Amino acid sequence: MTSSTIAFHPSLNLRELVARRVPGYxxxxxxxxxxxxFDADMEHIFGKxxxxxGVSIDVPEAGDYMTVQIGSQPILIVxxxxxxxxxxxxxxxxxxxxxxxxEKGTVGNLVCPYHQWTYxxxxxxxxADHMAEGFDLSHHSLKPVHVRNMSGLLFICLADNPPEDFDxxxxxxxxxxxxxxxxxxxxxxxxxxxxxxxxKLTLENNRECYHxxxxxxxLTVSLFAYSYGFAPKAETAEGLRQYDEMVADRHQHxxxxxxxxxxxxxxxxxxxxxxxxxxLDRAGQSQTLDTKAAxxxxxxDFKDASIGGLSFxxxxxxxxxxxxxHIVTFSVIPLTADTTLVRTKWLVxxxxxxxxxxxxxxxxxxxxxxxxxxxRLVEESHQGAKSSAYQPGPYSPxxxxxxxxxxxxxxxxxxAGLE
Ligand code: 3BY
Ligand code: FES
Ligand code: FE
Numbered sequence: 212m213t214s215s216t217i218a219f220h221p222s223l224n225l226r227e228l229v230a231r232r233v234p235g236y237x238x239x240x241x242x243x244x245x246x247x248x249f250d251a252d253m254e255h256i257f258g259k260x261x262x263x264x265g266v267s268i269d270v271p272e273a274g275d276y277m278t279v280q281i282g283s284q285p286i287l288i289v290x291x292x293x294x295x296x297x298x299x300x301x302x303x304x305x306x307x308x309x310x311x312x313x314e315k316g317t318v319g320n321l322v323c324p325y326h327q328w329t330y331x332x333x334x335x336x337x338x339a340d341h342m343a344e345g346f347d348l349s350h351h352s353l354k355p356v357h358v359r360n361m362s363g364l365l366f367i368c369l370a371d372n373p374p375e376d377f378d379x380x381x382x383x384x385x386x387x388x389x390x391x392x393x394x395x396x397x398x399x400x401x402x403x404x405x406x407x408x409x410x411k412l413t414l415e416n417n418r419e420c421y422h423x424x425x426x427x428x429x430l431t432v433s434l435f436a437y438s439y440g441f442a443p444k445a446e447t448a449e450g451l452r453q454y455d456e457m458v459a460d461r462h463q464h465x466x467x468x469x470x471x472x473x474x475x476x477x478x479x480x481x482x483x484x485x486x487x488x489x490x491l492d493r494a495g496q497s498q499t500l501d502t503k504a505a506x507x508x509x510x511x512d513f514k515d516a517s518i519g520g521l522s523f524x525x526x527x528x529x530x531x532x533x534x535x536x537h538i539v540t541f542s543v544i545p546l547t548a549d550t551t552l553v554r555t556k557w558l559v560x561x562x563x564x565x566x567x568x569x570x571x572x573x574x575x576x577x578x579x580x581x582x583x584x585x586x587r588l589v590e591e592s593h594q595g596a597k598s599s600a601y602q603p604g605p606y607s608p609x610x611x612x613x614x615x616x617x618x619x620x621x622x623x624x625x626x627a628g629l630e
Contacts (some may be wrong), residue, residue, distance in 0.1 A: 225251055229626045236603035238618060243409040243596040249548035252410070253282035255628025256527050256621065261359070261366040261377050261482050263529035263542050264288065266556065267296060268313065268363065268396055274332065275608070276483060277315045281544065284369060285309050286356055289321070291332035298367050299334050300360035304351040321353070351588045361385065363393025364531070366542070374481040380525075387472045387486055387521055391533045392511040396558040399537075400575050404553050406586045408593035410528070410545035411621065413553060416589055417530055417541075418617045421610040426588060429580040435503045438489040438614070444609050461490045465518055472521075479614040483526035485613070490519045497534045498577050504536035506569035518623075526612075526620045537569075539578050549593065 225248065228241060240249050262281060265288070269277045276289040278301055287301035289308060301310050308325040311318075320337065321330040329338035334353035339346065357368040361381050368374070406413055416422070420436040427434075437447075437454040462472040465488060472488035493502040496516040504516040513535045521533040528543040538558040545551055557574050565571060595601055606615050 226626075226629050227628065229622055232618075232622045233603060234619065235606055235615060236610075237415070237606070238411065238622075239603055240596050240601050243412060244548055246548050249409075249545065251625060251629070252545060255625050256370060257281050257369070257545065259285075259368070259370045259628060260374060260624065261368050261525075262379075262527075263364060263366050263525055263540075264364050265365050265542065265554075266393055266396075266398065266540065266558065267360055267365060268393060268398060268558070268561075269365070269556075270296060271397075273318070274319060274347075275315070276311055276318060276321075278311050279312065279367075279544070281367075286367060286369075287311055287321075287353075287373065288358065288365065289318075289332050296358060296360050296365065297332070297334065298356040299353040299397055300352070300356060303328055304336060304353065305339065305447070310353075358425050362388040362391075363396075364388065364459050376480050376482045379477070379480065380482050380484050381397065383475050383477070384484065384486060386461040387475075387488070388523065388533065390470055390511055391521070391538060393538065393558065395511065395561055397561040397563075399555050399559045399563075399569065400557045402555045402575070402579065402582070404582055404586055405546065406551045406553060406589045407549060408551060408586075408589035409548055409596070410543055410551040411618075412589045412592045412596070413551050413585075414527065414617050415614050416585055416592070418524070418613040419611050421607060422588060426584045427581050429500060429577045430498065431519075432500060433491040433493065433495075433498045433577070435489065435492055438487070447609070457490055460487070461519060468518075470518060470521075472519075478524075478526060478613070479620060479623075480526075483616075483620050484524060486521065486523045488519050491534075495519065497536050498532060498539065499573060500576050504534075505574040506536040506559045506563050508563040508568045509535050510538070510560055526617065527624075537574060549596060551589075553582060553586070592598065 262512045264279045265277055270288060270290040273290050276287055279286050285301035286298055288298045290296050301416055303310055303323040305326055305328045308323055309322050310323050312437045326335060330353050331337050334355060336348045336351040336369050355374045359366045359377055362385050423431050423436050435454060437451055465472045474487040476485045477483060478485050491502060496502060498520060499505045509516060516535040518535045523531045531540040531543055542554045543551060555578060563569055
């Protein structure tokens with residue numbers, strides 16, 4: 212075995228592995244395959260950063276809750292009676308039972324199924340039978356988790372002191388996202404897939420469109436591959452120049468209609484993100500097979516469906532596409548070193564009627580197909596990463612610049628966590 216294919220083994224220090232990462236190359240195999248690295252990812256990446264978990268309208272009414280599992284941490288998100296969205300550890304303060312087992316539900320109070328300790332929607336313990344005299348309810352509230360609602364996108368942070376630069380992202384992103392009015396939407400469809408691959412392969416794959424032409428016949432009907440981190444080189448220079456010209460023209464138009472569109476790239480921030488509104492090809496209305504709106508009832512107060520697609524990507528675990536007629540949003544949750552949950556939600560206007568204004572098959576066709584294609588790519592990469600022949604390979608400086616930004620961010624954040 213050469214040193215570049217060395218298996219990760221406790222005697223090989225994780226700090227060393229992080230320190231010797233070569234910029235511009237994919238990561239060494241243990242980053243994708245080792246359970247020890249996975250534990251470090253859960254502690255330092257998913258345990259200390261803002262993680263995208265869902266949307267405000269997953270819990271549209273007071274008493275609605277949703278649950279999500281981040282590594283070993285079961286989390287509960289509820290809308291309280293004042294309409295505020297709160298998050299808690301989904302763990303009873305009596306003997307620790309999980310409070311809510313379902314992924315979604317509606318409750319008046321949160322009643323533990325084990326011995327019926329009862330918490331109100333602010334997490335306060337309000338009932339516990341048979342306890343000793345002097346037992347103080349107020350010392351046994353649910354443990355809160357930080358949650359932020361950014362124009363309808365919900366992020367949680369498991370750290371006691373979450374990264375403060377969430378505010379930088381929220382300030383930059385609100386004008387882009389708010390016009391699509393997530394609060395006036397409903398979740399039309401949710402699809403969960405489990406990929407047999409490491410979560411970083413899912414994210415790396417998401418950050419480039421080098422693979423799109425050969426792998427995504429449905430997506431590339433509407434999506435211009437140029438929009439994903441292309442830099443000019445001889446063969447692409449003219450196409451890129453024309454694309455850039457069209458983008459500049461569209462941006463000017465959309466911005467004059469009150470829709471911020473120009474690129475914001477802060478992928479190296481602790482709460483790293485990037486956004487841009489991108490023209491869509493052909494009819495240019497939506498990421499659908501015919502590139503026309505999939506839902507007749509447009510979002511918010513949009514009159515014209517030709518507003519392209521606003522894309523938004525966050526480190527470490529999400530991407531989103533906002534169109535005039537629907538929104539598609541993706542949350543990536545690592546399950547083990549070798550398995551990853553990709554949760555996709557399609558949002559439409561809350562008054563849109565299925566079968567009348569939209570057809571589920573048509574709404575979901577492009578991303579169901581694309582997700583399945585990406586799942587295969589991730590699974591093949593994961594199989595390759597387990598081979599003794601795998602060694603980090605070079606990223607394209609033209610089409611994989613955003614992959615490098617992801618890998619670099621990951622290495623920096625892991626390194627900061629290990630300090
Ligand atoms: O559009 C996306 O979300 C990513 C990037 C390019 C292909 N894809 C699956
Ligand atoms: Fe919840 Fe006993 S563990 S009431
Ligand atoms: Fe893809």
